[in-house]
Amino acid sequence: MILKSTKPRIAVGGIEHETAGFLEGNTTLSEFKERRVSSEDFLGLSGEENTVIDGFVCGVKELNFTFAPLVWYRGGRGGYIAGPKASQETFQVLLSDLIENLSYQMPIDAVLLSLHGSFAVEEIDDADGKVIEAVRDFVGQEIPIIVVHDLHCNITSKSVNSSDIIIISKTYPHVDMHECGKNAVYLLKSIFEGILKPTMAFKQIPILWNAKKMITSEKPMSEAISKLSYFNSKPGVVSSSIGVGYQWIDSPAVGASTIIVTNDNLDRARKYADELSGWIWERRADWVNPSLKPLKALKLGEKIGEYPIILADQADNSGGGAPGDSTELLRLFLKLKLEKAAILYLVDPEAAKNAHEIGVGGILKMKIGGYSHNLCGPPVKVSAKIMALTNGEFYYDGPYLKGVREFVGPTAWIKQNEVSIILTTHKQQPIDQALCRILGLDCKEMKYLGIKSTGHFRSGFESIAGSIFNVECNGLFSQDFSKLPYKNLGRPVYPLDKNIKFLSSDFTD
Ligand SMILES: [Zn+2]
Known part of the structure; x- marks a missing residue:
């Protein structure tokens, strides 16, 4: 032509x-x-x-x-x-x-x-x-x-x-x-x-x-x-x-x-x-290697001894469409009484709205997260200090989406014991630190970050990470494909099936 x-x-x-x-x-x-x-x-x-x-x-x-x-x-x-x-x-x-x-x-x-x-x-x-x-x-x-x-x-x-x-x-x-x-x-x-x-x-x-x-x-x-x-x-x-x-x-x-x-x-x-x-x-x-359970990942991170230890909650990756309200990592962080820990971001419109009504310095008393599906629960009862609020509009500043406008709706930074939680209204995965920066939460100062993302967060967090682990929590975006309720998937497929013939017999199990 x-x-x-x-x-x-x-x-x-x-x-x-x-x-x-x-x-x-x-x-x-x-x-x-x-x-x-x-x-x-x-x-x-x-x-x-x-x-x-x-x-x-x-x-x-x-x-x-x-x-x-x-x-x-x-x-x-x-x-x-x-x-x-x-x-x-x-x-x-x-x-x-x-x-x-x-x-x-x-x-x-x-x-x-x-x-x-x-x-x-x-x-x-x-x-x-x-x-x-x-x-x-x-x-x-x-x-x-x-x-x-x-x-x-x-x-x-x-x-x-x-x-x-x-x-x-x-x-x-x-x-x-x-x-x-x-x-x-x-x-x-x-x-x-x-x-x-x-x-x-x-x-x-x-x-x-x-x-x-x-x-x-x-x-x-x-x-x-x-x-x-x-x-x-x-x-x-x-x-x-x-x-x-x-x-x-x-x-x-x-x-x-x-x-x-x-x-x-x-x-x-x-x-x-x-x-x-x-x-x-x-x-x-x-x-197709399986991912780690979060507790094991934390232990490995502590052994390495470099901070922050980042746990990527891939089963609740809001960027892939997951609800973003799974509480497994939050419950673990609270149970272990971790200090300098943060969960980015927990999607809970009602909690974010309530935090805005109460205002900075007040206490948010309610159950948060875990409402979308029983795989994401149970909700966590908090009595958390409201540290900062934003309307949720910001511009990314990391290498992946630098300059792109984002809107996650009314957002609050709350703190339960020593665990910070960023509550958003709309779901979105943390791609860089821009939203935390607006709220005044310095991710570099954290020792433990639970991030609801699978891979994109790396563009904005890899530079500050001590160690990064993709962890397998309960959630709708599990990487254990045997757990997903497929009915129409093309079969056979690896790793669900064995002895698959593909391209030539040299490649079969
Ligand atoms: Zn993609």
């Missing part, structure tokens, strides 16, 4: 939702609308934030292409949209919005989409694939479509068959989202110049990947990322990616995958996708 125009029109849009299917169907259309960035609002984007869309915007500006903004439903997460009928109707509203905006921008020369890769709607397992397919149907076969996915994506053939290139974020925490978006625009440039004719292959791998084993700064994930560099250096390879999957949904789409994009050589793309998948499969035991 060689363009005559030097100012190709690039359509840019996205519908981002990480669907946590084991939660009650609780996502609503109004939540999508709250996060809607209209085509007019796109003009206000700086192009500098660490989002895929900002990366698209930055690349389009740098290459002096013409920007054709669509609509962007940014960074959503939570359960299915409530009710099968409402779920599909809401999905149609979002999709129609995207396609309608596309119709206003025609004619265009390419489409760039930011899609999480684990968006599902009841009775539509692969909603991202549906979006890409609808865009393809609308623009036709000749217009290049490049999609950028989150690392936690469940890739299906529908997405691959309907797009020209899929790029997956390579970092966890996802500090490279801007870079991925910008790369996509530069690949378009090569397509327009006629020097790139993308050919893409993917391979699903029957593995349920443990979240702790996705952290890219640590082995074994750092070795997987080096492997991507190895494939990228092969002649004719344009892009190589690993999707580690999103496992907290009961869907046949769940699982890891590899994607290789080559220049006009589909056979080579297939060969390398097989090779990379085989490399991952051979090491399957490395990706």
Whole structure:
């Protein structure tokens, strides 16, 4: 595809939702609308934030292409949209919005989409694939479509068959989202110049990947990322990616995958996708090691003797959609009478509201947390001093989302004995220390931090940590996949099943 125009029109849009299917169907259309960035609002984007869309915007500006903004439903997460009928109707509203905006921008020369890769709607397992397919149907076969996915994506053939290139974020925490978006625009440039004719292959791998084993700064994930560099250096390879999957949904789409994009050589793309998948499969035991119980992790941390000891409560990771009100770590910290300890953040709108009504210096007497599910309880009775309050609006200041506005609703820092608790109204994982800083809680001074996050907190807390342990508490986002109530998962899958044949008999147990 060689363009005559030097100012190709690039359509840019996205519908981002990480669907946590084991939660009650609780996502609503109004939540999508709250996060809607209209085509007019796109003009206000700086192009500098660490989002895929900002990366698209930055690349389009740098290459002096013409920007054709669509609509962007940014960074959503939570359960299915409530009710099968409402779920599909809401999905149609979002999709129609995207396609309608596309119709206003025609004619265009390419489409760039930011899609999480684990968006599902009841009775539509692969909603991202549906979006890409609808865009393809609308623009036709000749217009290049490049999609950028989150690392936690469940890739299906529908997405691959309907797009020209899929790029997956390579970092966890996802500090490279801007870079991925910008790369996509530069690949378009090569397509327009006629020097790139993308050919893409993917391979699903029957593995349920443990979240702790996705952290890219640590082995074994750092070795997987080096492997991507190895494939990228092969002649004719344009892009190589690993999707580690999103496992907290009961869907046949769940699982890891590899994607290789080559220049006009589909056979080579297939060969390398097989090779990379085989490399991952051979090491399957490395990706699924069980996590520690919190008490054992604390003992190990004390043995190391460097502080703060951070316990990542991955089973209640609010960033992945978990309720954020599990009390297991709080109960443990109180039972052990820990000093200089803090829980970040416990989601409890009623407690946060009460704390605001009582005011700083007062005492909050009530039961907190543990209300969403019996796996998250029981609630904890406190008589806690109210240390500080905020309305919950702040801007991230760590490397992952620096400059991005966040709103977690009325928030309170309370202290029960020597354990601090940050109570928020809305759920969000602690990504950096910005919210604590506003409240006056100095995380560096803490000896023990219980953080409701799996990996993203590392971007803002690793620099101050003495030691970090991902721990297995009770919760809806357990890493013990045998506990999750799957019915529709593709089987066999490792580690739930044994003696799986994959790629070649050399790789079977
Ligand atoms: Zn992710």
